[in-house]
Amino acid sequence: MSFPVPFLSLKELFWLSCVLVSTYAFLRGRSSRTSIPHPPGPRGIPFIGSLLSVHPTRPYTTFAKWKAQYGDLVYCTLAGQPVLVINSERVARDLMDKRSHIYSDRPQVSHDIYLGITSKTTQLPYGAQWRMHSKLIQKVLKRDAAQAHCDTHLRLAIALLSDLYTDPSSFEEHFHKLTASNILRITYGYDMTSHNDPFCTPMVELVERLKAGMATVRMLTLSAFPILQKIPPWIPGASWQWNAHRLRGLTVQCGDEPFDWVQEQIDQGKTPPHSMVSDLLQDDDVSADHMTYMKAIKDAAGTMFIAGFETTYTTLLAFFLTMVLHPDVQRRAQEEIDRCIGQGSLPVFKNRDELPYVEAVLREVMRMYVMLPLGLPHSTSSEDVYDGFFIPKGTIVLPNAWLMVREDSRWTSTDVFDPSRHLTASGDLAFTSTTEISGSAAFGFGRRKCPGRFMAENTLWITIASILAAFTISPAKGSETRRSVEMKDGFARTPVAFPCNIKPRMGYEELLGRL
Numbered sequence: 336m337s338f339p340v341p342f343l344s345l346k347e348l349f350w351l352s353c354v355l356v357s358t359y360a361f362l363r364g365r366s367s368r369t370s371i372p373h374p375p376g377p378r379g380i381p382f383i384g385s386l387l388s389v390h391p392t393r394p395y396t397t398f399a400k401w402k403a404q405y406g407d408l409v410y411c412t413l414a415g416q417p418v419l420v421i422n423s424e425r426v427a428r429d430l431m432d433k434r435s436h437i438y439s440d441r442p443q444v445s446h447d448i449y450l451g452i453t454s455k456t457t458q459l460p461y462g463a464q465w466r467m468h469s470k471l472i473q474k475v476l477k478r479d480a481a482q483a484h485c486d487t488h489l490r491l492a493i494a495l496l497s498d499l500y501t502d503p504s505s506f507e508e509h510f511h512k513l514t515a516s517n518i519l520r521i522t523y524g525y526d527m528t529s530h531n532d533p534f535c536t537p538m539v540e541l542v543e544r545l546k547a548g549m550a551t552v553r554m555l556t557l558s559a560f561p562i563l564q565k566i567p568p569w570i571p572g573a574s575w576q577w578n579a580h581r582l583r584g585l586t587v588q589c590g591d592e593p594f595d596w597v598q599e600q601i602d603q604g605k606t607p608p609h610s611m612v613s614d615l616l617q618d619d620d621v622s623a624d625h626m627t628y629m630k631a632i633k634d635a636a637g638t639m640f641i642a643g644f645e646t647t648y649t650t651l652l653a654f655f656l657t658m659v660l661h662p663d664v665q666r667r668a669q670e671e672i673d674r675c676i677g678q679g680s681l682p683v684f685k686n687r688d689e690l691p692y693v694e695a696v697l698r699e700v701m702r703m704y705v706m707l708p709l710g711l712p713h714s715t716s717s718e719d720v721y722d723g724f725f726i727p728k729g730t731i732v733l734p735n736a737w738l739m740v741r742e743d744s745r746w747t748s749t750d751v752f753d754p755s756r757h758l759t760a761s762g763d764l765a766f767t768s769t770t771e772i773s774g775s776a777a778f779g780f781g782r783r784k785c786p787g788r789f790m791a792e793n794t795l796w797i798t799i800a801s802i803l804a805a806f807t808i809s810p811a812k813g814s815e816t817r818r819s820v821e822m823k824d825g826f827a828r829t830p831v832a833f834p835c836n837i838k839p840r841m842g843y844e845e846l847l848g849r850l
């Protein structure tokens with residue numbers, strides 16, 4: 336691949352794009368028909384706005400500090416783009432849920448073209464194409480439809496126990512396999528056979544590279560100064576170019592290959608395994624034109640892995656490592672399982688209501704480890720006025736979910752992992768809403784809220800309950816002094832794994848050997 340060498344010098348191009356961006360931002364600000372003030376926020380400096388004051392890998396911590404200074408709503412410009420940071424769940428609900436007709440767009444940034452991901456559901460503007468994707472995805476992921484996948488989740492949780500029994504030290508790989516298998520099975524009807532599966536391996540690489548490519552600060556900078564996207568990759572410090580180049584290829588490959596695998600089976604007159612893609616391809620009830628419909632199926636299906644893999648995997652890993660650090664929590668959950676289903680048995684979904692402490696553990700893991708701390712950015716499709724403040728059309732909206740779960744007024748000491756905060760004194764669940772997990776800020780807001788939340792909740796519950804039933808996890812030599820799970824920050828937060836001992840519990844050795 337050859338990269339064009341710009342006609343102007345890099346320095347000239349940089350300043351030219353600065354001037355254009357600022358002029359555009361200035362004219363846009365002037366064209367607003369209102370004199371109502373913007374929400375308060377840092378003033379920033381010309382061209383760059385407040386970008387340099389934002390932490391490059393933990394922007395949500397900067398935004399949390401801004402809350403003390405400016406309040407729940409903070410308005411600023413970052414690299415020439417208007418940005419609204421929402422630092423409270425109440426305000427996020429007011430705007431993103433109740434006014435979702437205004438707050439459901441995504442920023443249309445050149446950065447997405449550069450990474451080759453414009454056709455993925457997560458990036459689509461709020462309009463007809465997104466609505467078509469959403470309809471296709473809801474068919475497999477809405478609450479009722481998600482229940483139909485529980486047999487798959489249970490089967491794969493049992494396969495995970497077998498993997499952990501035979502090769503405990505590779506627990507991270509086993510979690511990868513479990514999470515990937517769930518999504519590939521439900522999306523394409525495809526059963527993974529090994530860790531190095533030909534469909535899965537490029538998808539995992541795609542997600543890894545996307546994580547690197549989508550870091551908030553870098554995304555804003557490259558979008559505001561698209562000329563930077565043309566810098567030749569051999570220039571020192573421009574390694575992101577290699578990443579973007581490889582990403583564009585992987586996105587096409589990962590969208591096409593599994594889709595074609597299903598299509599070929601249908602073309603050959605075979606009955607492919609029941610899945611999102613096979614069901615939709617064979618659906619007679621199609622109103623859109625054929626090509627548009629086929630592309631929508633392929634792109635929506637291709638989004639499932641990108642959106643659901645890392646988020647579910649990292650939550651599971653965070654649970655696992657947290658159990659090592661909190662043996663008292665682990666023991667209490669195991670005692671509850673033993674009391675309810677008997678030692679030597681494995682939980683099934685119908686036990687869920689009888690295991691409030693296990694439920695509390697899952698809720699606390701979801702609360703404590705928000706894997707997408709700023710969710711996915713929304714943007715406004717028209718101007719709005721809230722609480723006396725003017726919010727322009729095209730403003731990028733960043734909900735600070737990381738802060739919201741820490742400021743939940745129901746609890747104190749929210750930096751401490753404590754499942755019992757979700758229980759009453761008698762050990763029942765304190766909050767009985769069925770959306771306590773799926774409705775949390777961790778899954779986003781409004782019409783763009785994560786459609787995979789019910790599937791994620793089911794997968795995580797059965798996997799967590801199964802692991803707690805069958806194994807005791809403890810620190811391996813050298814890890815005894817750890818007190819908390821270290822998180823690697825970026826667009827998504829990832830727990831840093833450490834060596835653990837994974838031993839079958841008394842009464843489970845024989846069962847695990849037979850799986």
Ligand code: HEM
Nearest residue numbers: 456457642643646647710711778779780783784785787791
């Ligand atoms: C613990 C696991 C998960 C977490 C924490 C999570 C979180 C999120 C968040 C924060 C968003 C952005 C919401 C917004 O814009 O307000 C999102 C979007 C999305 N998620 Fe999830 N997710 C998880 C699992 C899944 C799974 C398993 C799937 C599917 C297999 C999935 C599919 C999607 C899709 C398709 C979108 C894009 C929605 C849109 O733009 O309209 N997610 N997710």
